[in-house]
Amino acid sequence: MIRIEQATKRYGQTCVVDGVTLTLPAGGVTSIIGPNGAGKSTLLAMICRLLGMDGGAISVGGLDVTKTPGDVLARRLSILRQDNSLTARLTVRDLVAFGRYPHSKGRLTGDDARLIEEALAYLDLKPLADRFLDELSGGQRQRAFVAMVLCQDTEYMMFDEPLNNLDIKHAVTMMRLLRRAADELGKTVVVVLHDINFASCHSDRIVAMQDGRVLCQGTPQEIVRPDILEAIYGTSFVVQEIGGKRIATYFE
Amino acid sequence: MQHDGRRDSRALRTLVLTGGLAALAYILFMTLGAKGNWSFVLPFRATKLAAMLLVAYSIAVSTVLFQTITNNRILTPSIMGFDALYVLIQTCLVFALGAGTVSALDPRAMFVFECTIMILFSCLLYRWLFSSGPRSLHLLMLVGVIFGVFFRSVSGFLQRVIDPNEFIVLQDRLFASFNGVDPSLLGISAVLVAAASLVALRIFHRFDVMALGRDTAIGLGIDHRRTTLAILVIVAVLVSVSTALVGPVTFFGLLVASLAYQILPTSRHRLVLPVAVFIATATLVGGQLVLERIFAFDTALGIIIEFAGGLVFLILLVRGALR
Numbered sequence: 001m002i003r004i005e006q007a008t009k010r011y012g013q014t015c016v017v018d019g020v021t022l023t024l025p026a027g028g029v030t031s032i033i034g035p036n037g038a039g040k041s042t043l044l045a046m047i048c049r050l051l052g053m054d055g056g057a058i059s060v061g062g063l064d065v066t067k068t069p070g071d072v073l074a075r076r077l078s079i080l081r082q083d084n085s086l087t088a089r090l091t092v093r094d095l096v097a098f099g100r101y102p103h104s105k106g107r108l109t110g111d112d113a114r115l116i117e118e119a120l121a122y123l124d125l126k127p128l129a130d131r132f133l134d135e136l137s138g139g140q141r142q143r144a145f146v147a148m149v150l151c152q153d154t155e156y157m158m159f160d161e162p163l164n165n166l167d168i169k170h171a172v173t174m175m176r177l178l179r180r181a182a183d184e185l186g187k188t189v190v191v192v193l194h195d196i197n198f199a200s201c202h203s204d205r206i207v208a209m210q211d212g213r214v215l216c217q218g219t220p221q222e223i224v225r226p227d228i229l230e231a232i233y234g235t236s237f238v239v240q241e242i243g244g245k246r247i248a249t250y251f252e
Numbered sequence: 253m254q255h256d257g258r259r260d261s262r263a264l265r266t267l268v269l270t271g272g273l274a275a276l277a278y279i280l281f282m283t284l285g286a287k288g289n290w291s292f293v294l295p296f297r298a299t300k301l302a303a304m305l306l307v308a309y310s311i312a313v314s315t316v317l318f319q320t321i322t323n324n325r326i327l328t329p330s331i332m333g334f335d336a337l338y339v340l341i342q343t344c345l346v347f348a349l350g351a352g353t354v355s356a357l358d359p360r361a362m363f364v365f366e367c368t369i370m371i372l373f374s375c376l377l378y379r380w381l382f383s384s385g386p387r388s389l390h391l392l393m394l395v396g397v398i399f400g401v402f403f404r405s406v407s408g409f410l411q412r413v414i415d416p417n418e419f420i421v422l423q424d425r426l427f428a429s430f431n432g433v434d435p436s437l438l439g440i441s442a443v444l445v446a447a448a449s450l451v452a453l454r455i456f457h458r459f460d461v462m463a464l465g466r467d468t469a470i471g472l473g474i475d476h477r478r479t480t481l482a483i484l485v486i487v488a489v490l491v492s493v494s495t496a497l498v499g500p501v502t503f504f505g506l507l508v509a510s511l512a513y514q515i516l517p518t519s520r521h522r523l524v525l526p527v528a529v530f531i532a533t534a535t536l537v538g539g540q541l542v543l544e545r546i547f548a549f550d551t552a553l554g555i556i557i558e559f560a561g562g563l564v565f566l567i568l569l570v571r572g573a574l575r
Binding site for chain 1: 460465
């Protein structure tokens with residue numbers, strides 16, 4: 001369970017995350033949606049202790065993220081950030097192997113090697129495993145980073161816009177993968193998404209943020225509705241039910 | 253897997269090759285053109301060689317580690333003004349205490365004292381730059397350049413207002429060449445370098461993870477603040493040693509670190525660090541050898557290194573801007 005109490009982040013006078021109180025139960029896929037600048041990524045970064053808080057408390061699986069040692073947390077919680085640029089020259093397999101660092105501290109065991117190959121296979125990266133990251137396209141690199149997070153094999157997995165740079169096929173594969181991680185492996189997955197239809201089709205819960213606050217939360221059935229989406233994004237929506245899933249269009 | 257194996261063997265070949273080159277340079281330096289009594293020649297040259305090895309090692313390791321924590325391949329401790337800081341500390345000491353007092357003090361005690369101040373200062377100055385999230389390379393460069401100019405200007409000012417006799421003493425301390433290395437400093441330098449290396453060895457496995465950037469490193473469970481600080485302390489000690497022994501060399505570190513990254517097919521520290529050290533020692537010892545024995549003049553090595561290093565720096569900057 002992720003428990004967030006009055007989490008606040010300020011940059012000067014502007015409050016980016018404004019006293020958010022939120023409880024995310026263990027298991028399942030939770031999507032965080034909202035317009036640009038709503039504080040989604042900031043909140044995620046604070047949950048993952050990448051960013052200090054100006055107030056409030058956050059605990060993940062009962063561990064206070066500001067007080068628990070980093071290596072303990074790294075075995076419970078993993079994160080994929082939005083922009084992943086590297087100065088180091090690494091192959092895909094090298095990068096994925098770093099996912100085992102919290103467990104093996106750089107000395108890879110046979111078990112680690114197996115998990116690395118599994119993660120590579122999961123993300124369709126086997127043919128690219130020995131290529132250097134700087135020789136890959138943005139989407140391929142993105143998948144390599146996701147494989148690393150997968151390889152970390154933690155109970156809680158956070159993704160900040162994992163669909164960035166991905167083509168349609170890989171975006172769908174990615175969301176299915178997150179779904180499988182939650183369903184088959186019992187992981188707790190939290191994703192920041194921009195595409196509300198992906199959120200609608202693949203998540204158990206949607207948390208909508210606006211101006212640093214949680215506007216509303218609920219199942220896709222409860223959130224993906226024209227009036228609510230309009231309140232979140234400030235533009236008009238048409239919502240249709242297709243094959244039991246709610247699909248929102250907003251192109252007109 | 254096969255591909256991986258080939259890459260490993262290429263890396264290993266590079267390591268052996270640079271190691272061999274370096275060893276060859278040491279041997280030639282010790283033996284080439286030796287006339288007269290070996291019992292005089294060998295210790296005389298060994299002192300010089302030891303100084304060069306210490307300096308080359310310190311510069312190579314400090315540059316690679318500094319680039320690891322700053323996550324770029326252009327900044328080096330010297331470009332960020334680390335060695336200018338050392339010069340400033342020296343100048344302030346002579347200015348405050350007077351050359352007489354400074355000269356009377358045990359040089360080893362002085363050295364340790366200077367190192368301590370250096371560590372404190374550098375931690376204060378650079379901690380806020382690197383520990384609180386990513387900052388733009390341009391900001392870092394600018395801050396570094398401004399710090400460097402500031403330290404140099406203050407030193408320059410103090411050097412102008414002190415007594416000319418004291419200035420001579422100071423200059424002598426600052427611009428020691430390989431021919432005028434104080435043997436009493438060699439021992440303490442070696443001890444400090446060994447201590448810094450031991451600390452580095454203990455946290456060695458973190459270096460590769462640190463190179464992935466702050467967020468990823470934290471995500472993988474590294475205590476980023478403490479590791480950055482530890483590496484900064486190591487860098488401060490190494491820079492103090494190299495600057496104390498031969499004075500500031502701005503671009504040498506950049507030169508050897510870039511070369512090591514260029515010729516290696518991987519950026520694992522396990523390989524980059526030794527290769528950088530081999531390149532540094534081979535360049536320094538080999539360069540000194542060529543200048544002393546072949547061209548028979550020995551003051552220009554610094555200039556040549558700076559010239560080549562400056563060119564590499566410009567190329568890196570331009571290429572970085574294009575990318």
